Amino acid sequence: AQTVTQSQPEMSVQEAETVTLSCTYDTSESDYYLFWYKQPPSRQMILVIRQEAYKQQNATENRFSVNFQKAAKSFSLKISDSQLGDAAMYFCAYRSAMGGGADGLTFGKGTHLIIQP
């Protein structure tokens, strides 16, 4: 079974600065997807960014980028120019591309990101 570990329960950053959230995972599969979801106080789960394991290039979405290290099984999220609206719980998630079994998302326990004005 796959596991996802987020070792930082809480992070704090000054507005306009850069912050990196860590995520590691464990899997024996070679083909999978990785995601970062944002959950603001509204509780809505919002997809921030996704990475296909077969792609070597790191995914980027505006101020959000990832550092995907497949051999190290690491998938960190970098938020540049942090804004007050970035304050939320962030979840790292894994999904198999094999299409078998439960095929669900395996989530980490989350990192609570605080933005200091």
Add this chain to the structure above:
Amino acid sequence: EAQVTQNPRYLITVTGKKLTVTCSQNMNHEYMSWYRQDPGLGLRQIYYSMNVEVTDKGDVPEGYKVSRKEKRNFPLILESPSPNQTSLYFCASSPHLGATEAFFGQGTRLTVV
């Protein structure tokens, strides 16, 4: 608008009183699932469905039931709720098995007293 709709958003109930949380998607997705979110535990999958009349257990299925009689609907049933089922519940759907993205409902905050 493409969306996953859960109802109710908030529910307070008493131990043992059967309840159903509804989930509906308008995207013709094959794959649907239920998660529960608890502090310090992240989200964990309860049940999933790969298509109509095809359902199976996820990681934490005890105390829950589901059905998939129509493609768009995937209700979560608690036959005899207990306080340890107090949680935030999410329904999610994906176009098909192995799709890259899941679409989440707004969440249902359930309290069992």
